[in-house]
Amino acid sequence: MLDQLSTPSTSIVQVQNEKRPSLFSRMIRTPGIVVGAIGLFLIALLAFAVPPLAHLDPYAVDPMSRLQGSSAGHILGTDTFGRDLLARILSGAQTSLVVGFLVALVSGVFGTVIGVVAAFNSVLDQILMRFCDGLMAIPAILLAVALAAALGPSTTNLIIALTVVYTPYLARLVRSRAIAVKSEAFVEASLSGGARPWHVILRHVLPNTMSVIVVQSTFTFAESVIVEAALSFLGAGVPAPTASWGNILYDGKSVVASAPQMVVFTSLILVITILLLNVLGDGLRDLVDRRAQRHIAHFSIFGIGRKRRTAKKGGAA
Amino acid sequence: MTSSPLNIENLAITIAEGDDAVEAVKSMSLDLAAGEVLALVGESGSGKTITARAVLGLLPARASTKGVILINGISVLEATPEQGRKVRGEHAAMIFQEPSTALNPVFTIGWQMSEGLRAHGISDVRERRRRSIELLTAVGIPSPETRIDDYPHQFSGGQKQRIVIAMALALRPAVIIADEPTTALDVTVQAEILDLLRRCRDELGASILLITHNMGVVADLADRVAVMYQGELVEVAPVEELFASPREQYTQDLLAAVPRLGAEPREARDEGIGDVVYEAENLDIVYSGGFRQKPFHAVHGVSFTVRRGEVFGLVGESGSGKSTIGRSIVGLAPVSGGSAKLLGSDLRHARGAELRELRRRVGFVFQDPASSFNSLMTVGECIEEPMRIHRAGSRQVRERRVNELLDAVQLPRSMAFRHPYELSGGQRQRVGLARALVLDPEFLVADEPTSALDVSVQARVLEIFNELQRDLGFGCLFISHDLAVVEMLSDRIGVLQSGRLVEAGTASEVLQYPKEAYTRRLIAAVPVPDPKVQRARRPPTTPGKQPLVQGRLFQ
Structure with a gap:
């Protein structure tokens, strides 16, 4: 009798048994990730591969040909010192991408460590979180300016300043996620089996927090590119003569009427980079938060949601 | 058209799941007679809850339906949003499984009860309050005049379910759909809620569509039983007949799997028991x-x-x-x-x-x-x-x-x-x-x-x-x-x-x-x-209990 009963339960299971597609195949079906990742890869390729191949020198000064329009020698024209604008912009892209990536990486690591420690130790929690609150109370750009001024102008110090600015945001996020994971039944199961905190952190908390960290770090990347440009524009960021989108914009500001190419092209690539990073971040978030995706698809009116889904596939292909 | 308050004819519900579609309910026909308690039983995933939601027109957007559902002659599936709202509340009402989530924690229960009454055209504030108090009295909430201004967390689980029932009764609907109304409650509280539901039927003449997986509850309350399995209606029979001689293999298996108190006690043993x-x-x-x-x-x-x-x-x-x-x-x-x-x-x-x-x-x-x-x-x-x-x-x-x-x-x-x-x-x-x-x-x-x-x-x-x-x-x-x-x-x-x-x-x-x-x-x-045993066990209606219908209520 009981054997007959197990028949229904297995047939219900078969509905659920369909193999879930792998992470990679889900990623290439999320248009945000595909567009963002390919776009950023192209920008990085341009920034790091083109200057050495095309012998572009961002520091070659030529006072005779200042502020020229585009020509065969200078595709995007020249800047206030007669330097090749394309070379400057690509060199600035190197700076921006390196600064953004390192800030995202380092604040990601520190934020995770601080967040997890805070989630697991109530005394350190109070100390660390009040410290984070303090840092978060100061507007990001103001704090970055103050830190950059205090540390002195250099790219390394800029990275340190931006890391200090963005770590608290990540720490807060990781902490709240870690606390939520800590109260899940599977962690209790692990603890009831005699697990040490270290085991719980490595096997349960970190894997379940990783998605949040990756998504947030992508947005940190985007924001630090903006803030780096803003700081360099204000003169508190990357020191001259190193190229940065911020100081190209600053130089271009005074000559915007006679040589608009400086401001136009630099702004354009800045906007495109930030857009790509945000698209990538949104895509990652869609991937991680299956529920959000399902809601978008299901709470549709007149089947627009379903059309959207097929459109997504077309975009990915 | 029959006079029964609820007719379901050839109902089929398909739910889009990504690119696939799941047939949640396949061609089901069911009638609920006036003053009848019909139990819809089946395993989880058998389509019983989705059927109940369809009856109230509360299906998710990704569901598509075929067939006809008539409540008091109104076709629910073709109803305009306006008609749908009228059906919900005036003609049919739902009692949910988890009373603690069916009530909004940030409003008093009085506010929540009058919300439904206001939506159905009772504009006078005092009138709404009077009716709410009467309803709370009817479902057995002690000192309703003061408790009406309490928040849901101030009531016990059983009381919350009583309040949910009171809200369902507010406009005296012909059909009450109770979706696992006692699953979240303790047995002693469950007995009280079942008693209350029975009185809703006996004294108000409401028809109840009872969705449950608990065969004891079915035996206690239902007049007829419909068994669902994988979206299909396997068997419909009066409760005594179903328990005495189930026709279908699946129903037999289901009944055999129900643990019964006193049926197979574990034999006492001494061997193998150590320190x-x-x-x-x-x-x-x-x-x-x-x-x-x-x-x-x-x-x-x-x-x-x-x-x-x-x-x-x-x-x-x-x-x-x-x-x-x-x-x-x-x-x-x-x-x-x-x-x-x-x-x-x-x-x-x-x-x-x-x-x-x-x-x-x-x-x-x-x-x-x-x-x-x-x-x-x-x-x-x-x-x-x-x-x-x-x-x-x-x-x-x-x-x-x-x-x-x-x-x-x-x-x-x-x-x-x-x-x-x-x-x-x-x-x-x-x-x-x-x-x-x-x-x-x-x-x-x-x-x-x-x-x-x-x-x-x-x-x-x-x-x-x-x-x-x-x-x-x-x-x-x-x-x-x-x-x-x-x-x-x-x-x-x-x-x-x-x-x-x-x-x-x-x-x-x-x-x-x-x-x-x-x-x-x-x-x-x-x-x-077992419906026969359960009927005999049931205590006679306790004397001194407030009748559900009293005074000017439900006019």
Whole structure:
């Protein structure tokens, strides 16, 4: 009798048994990730591969040909010192991408460590979180300016300043996620089996927090590119003569009427980079938060949601 | 057109699931007569809840329907939003499974009750309040004049369900749909709610579509039963006929799987029972309160022992402290007073390595198989986790052990590479059992291991559990609110009430010749899955009860 009963339960299971597609195949079906990742890869390729191949020198000064329009020698024209604008912009892209990536990486690591420690130790929690609150109370750009001024102008110090600015945001996020994971039944199961905190952190908390960290770090990347440009524009960021989108914009500001190419092209690539990073971040978030995706698809009116889904596939292909 | 308040004809519901579509309901036809209680039973996933939602026109946007649903002659599936709102409330109303989530915690119940009345055109504030108070009186809320201004959290679970019923009754609908109305409640409260629903039918003439998986509830309340299986109506029959001679194989299996109190008590035995593995003496458990909060005394002076090879069943209503005792054994709750000896060591004083060694020798099976696994780990990794924690065995040894256990709980070995969310509830709970047994524990704590499962699945899991317990001979503390399940498995039983052990003894002593009034009340409240027996057991309508219809109500 009981054997007959197990028949229904297995047939219900078969509905659920369909193999879930792998992470990679889900990623290439999320248009945000595909567009963002390919776009950023192209920008990085341009920034790091083109200057050495095309012998572009961002520091070659030529006072005779200042502020020229585009020509065969200078595709995007020249800047206030007669330097090749394309070379400057690509060199600035190197700076921006390196600064953004390192800030995202380092604040990601520190934020995770601080967040997890805070989630697991109530005394350190109070100390660390009040410290984070303090840092978060100061507007990001103001704090970055103050830190950059205090540390002195250099790219390394800029990275340190931006890391200090963005770590608290990540720490807060990781902490709240870690606390939520800590109260899940599977962690209790692990603890009831005699697990040490270290085991719980490595096997349960970190894997379940990783998605949040990756998504947030992508947005940190985007924001630090903006803030780096803003700081360099204000003169508190990357020191001259190193190229940065911020100081190209600053130089271009005074000559915007006679040589608009400086401001136009630099702004354009800045906007495109930030857009790509945000698209990538949104895509990652869609991937991680299956529920959000399902809601978008299901709470549709007149089947627009379903059309959207097929459109997504077309975009990915 | 018939005069019955609810007709369902050839209803088919398809739900879009990504690119596939699932046929949730396939061509079903059903009539609900006036003043009738029709029970819709079936396993989870059989389509009973989605049918009820369709009746109220509350399907998700991704569902598409075929067929006709008529409520008092109004076609629900073709209704305009305006008509739909009129149907919901005036012609049909719903009682939900979980009363604590059906009420909005930030508004008073009076506000929530008058909200429905206002939506249906009663504009006078005092009139709405008067009606709300009358309704609360009718469903048996004490001193409704003052309690109407209370918030949902100030009521108990049973009272909240009464309020939900009052809201459903507000406009005196012809059809009441009750979706598992007592599943979240204790048996004693369940009996009261069933009584109230019966009076709604008897005194107001409402037709009730009762959705449940509990055959005892069906036997108690229903006039007719419709059995659903995988979206199809398998059998419809009057309740006595269905229980006496079920026609379909599936119905027979379903009824056979229902655990019955007093049906198959575990035979008393002495062989295989060894020394004491757990001993609680005057055990006190106090949860320390937070800042300026009173500590909560969950367990008061409880004493009992569990020996090797023996199953000790711990029963009690929610809040009685039964889970707390189980959790204290594995260190998820503090032992604050008295003594708790686990495998010879005192839990109050054990620290560090000694404590970890104790954990290695104890297994724990959790209630909800859905949340007790890390969804990023495979089933194999979940089962071997305790071995990794205690660094027991190399990779090959662990792999072999996982396979052994999958065999033991009768799951295919290929399951080891699946993820927990790909498994059904019953399969997941078997994995939970495998995880608890992986280190060959001497003592196992099972906290309501089958309460989240369907009866047929529950029967299978309990059978496996019983076999393994006999073969491996571990001592077990089996915690459950279901007396029939406890009776099936336990050698001895303890009854908890508000943190105190009121009665303990062998299974037959406690359940057949209970000494305490509380135990008797608990046993009496369990509905027997047999309509004839249940009818005879039912107490005559208590005198002095307020009639549901009174004064100017429902004019």
